[in-house]
Amino acid sequence: MDPELEVFVPLFPKADLTDPVAERENFARLATAVPAPDIEGMEIEDRTVPADPEVAVRIYRPHRAQGAVVWLHGGGFVMGDLDTEHPWAARLADTSGAVVVSVGYRLAPEHRFPAALDDAYAALAWVAGHAAELGVDPERIAVGGHSAGAGIAAALTLRARDRRGPRIRFQLLNQPELDDRQETWSARHFTDTPWMNRDKITASWRHYLGSAPASPYAAPARAADLSGLPPAYIATAELCPNRDEDIDYALRLLQAGVSVELHQWPGTFHGSQAILSAEVSQRQIAELAAALRRALAG
Numbered sequence: 001m002d003p004e005l006e007v008f009v010p011l012f013p014k015a016d017l018t019d020p021v022a023e024r025e026n027f028a029r030l031a032t033a034v035p036a037p038d039i040e041g042m043e044i045e046d047r048t049v050p051a052d053p054e055v056a057v058r059i060y061r062p063h064r065a066q067g068a069v070v071w072l073h074g075g076g077f078v079m080g081d082l083d084t085e086h087p088w089a090a091r092l093a094d095t096s097g098a099v100v101v102s103v104g105y106r107l108a109p110e111h112r113f114p115a116a117l118d119d120a121y122a123a124l125a126w127v128a129g130h131a132a133e134l135g136v137d138p139e140r141i142a143v144g145g146h147s148a149g150a151g152i153a154a155a156l157t158l159r160a161r162d163r164r165g166p167r168i169r170f171q172l173l174n175q176p177e178l179d180d181r182q183e184t185w186s187a188r189h190f191t192d193t194p195w196m197n198r199d200k201i202t203a204s205w206r207h208y209l210g211s212a213p214a215s216p217y218a219a220p221a222r223a224a225d226l227s228g229l230p231p232a233y234i235a236t237a238e239l240c241p242n243r244d245e246d247i248d249y250a251l252r253l254l255q256a257g258v259s260v261e262l263h264q265w266p267g268t269f270h271g272s273q274a275i276l277s278a279e280v281s282q283r284q285i286a287e288l289a290a291a292l293r294r295a296l297a298g
Contacts, residue, residue, distance in 0.1 A: 001239060002267030004278035009194045009269075017203035020078040020109060027075060031084035034274055037091045044090070046082070051122035056104035058082045059134070060093035067140025067296030068099040068131070069172065070124050070156070074147030074271070076177070076196075076204035077108045077116060088146070095289035098142070098296055099134050101127050105152070109207040113218045116208075120156050121165070128166035140296045142230075144172030147196075147242075147270065148204065151177040154220040154249070157229045168230045170295035174288060175237055175270055176246055179221035180205040180214045184244035193239045196270035201241050221245050226256040233261045233291040235284065240270040261291060 001009075013026050043061040048054045071092065073085035082104045089102040105119035124143065131138035145153040150173040157171050182188065182201060191198045209218060216223035232253055236246045243264070250262040265284055273281040 001269070002272075002278060002280050004280065005268065005272050005275055008275050012195050017076055017078060017200050017207065020107075020207060024075075024079045024107075027079040028081075028084055030274075031087070034087040034276070036087040037094050039090050039094065042090070042093060049122050049126040051119065053106075055119045055122050055126075056082060057123055057126075058086070058089065058102045058104070060089055060100040060102070061135065062093050062097055062099070065097055065099045065134075065136055067142065067169065068101060068127055068134055068136045069096075069142040069144050069292060069296075070120065070127055070153075071100050071102045072105065072116075072120055072143070072145030072149030072152045072156075073102065074145065074149045074175075075107075076200065077148045077208040078204065079107070080149075091285065092289055092292070095286065096292040096296075098292055099136050101134075109210065112210045113208050113212065116152050117155050117159065117217055120152050121159055124156060124160065124166050124168070139167065140169055141166065142170040142172060142292060142295060143168055144170075144174070144292065145176075146174040148177045148208075150174050151220060154178060155217045158220060158223055159217055161228050170292070171230050171232045172288060172292050172295075173232060173234045173246070174273075175235060175240055175242055176220075176249070177201070177204065177242055178219060178249055179245040180209065180219045181221075182241070184248065186244040187241045190239065190241040190243075193241065194269045194272070196241060198241055221249055226253050226258060229253065229256070229258050231259040231295065233288070233295070234263075235288065236262075236264045237268040237270050237272060238264065238266050239268065242270065263287065
């Protein structure tokens with residue numbers, strides 16, 4: 001493990017999703033420790049997207065934005081909201097130059113699949129229909145997220161393709177949660193890794209799916225056809241149960257004719273980019289922004 005990250009491991013809470021309500025509180029406390037960037041001059045607005053039910057979004061508008069990203073927070077499908085994601089959404093807008101539309105999607109287990117995907121799709125359709133109001137090119141709309149949010153973003157590209165919905169230019173997937181089957185080497189062997197381990201992943205999928213069978217829109221790794229999807233940037237953490245399913249998904253996208261940039265970050269664990277003092281975290285965050293900036297500008 002990267003030594004700059006290792007010293008922080010004892011400070012992380014035990015990886016557990018047995019009690020989602022309690023874990024939301026722990027997650028929110030952790031989020032308060034993450035400093036937000038300087039947002040002076042950036043327009044930030046809370047809006048509600050018409051849907052059934054309505055979807056809360058927070059819009060970050062940097063100056064001279066060329067495109068937008070529909071951004072989905074992490075939290076194992078059961079944690080996180082617009083406030084916990086604020087430092088990351090603001091940082092992404094500031095460093096990428098994109099309008100970031102952060103989505104407050106419904107959480108499991110109170111709202112199981114497909115609630116979160118439905119909310120994300122409603123937000124995507126709203127952004128596409130309001131591009132002029134947002135000051136962006138409707139042909140420059142990306143989707144992205146971290147962890148479970150990145151998994152929802154990947155599912156969003158599948159649904160948009162299959163429904164011939166809004167055109168998505170790019171998908172930015174950071175340590176995505178893609179496969180409920182947990183059959184890869186990393187999923188089977190990482191039983192005691194920091195923050196995210198096999199048991200926590202198992203609980204996450206149980207809360208999200210309930211007793212329903214998983215479809216490709218819930219677990220994108222199950223999709224048989226990945227052709228026609230937007231170009232992707234996929235980042236993985238070395239000590240993360242999701243690592244191998246993410247690498248496999250990147251390879252399958254490439255084999256389906258989809259352009260992919262894949263970066264496996266050595267010495268990192270799931271969510272370790274939140275340790276901003278570490279040099280590897282700074283590089284991870286900078287690269288996510290740079291990949292989005294290139295995709296929306298090109």
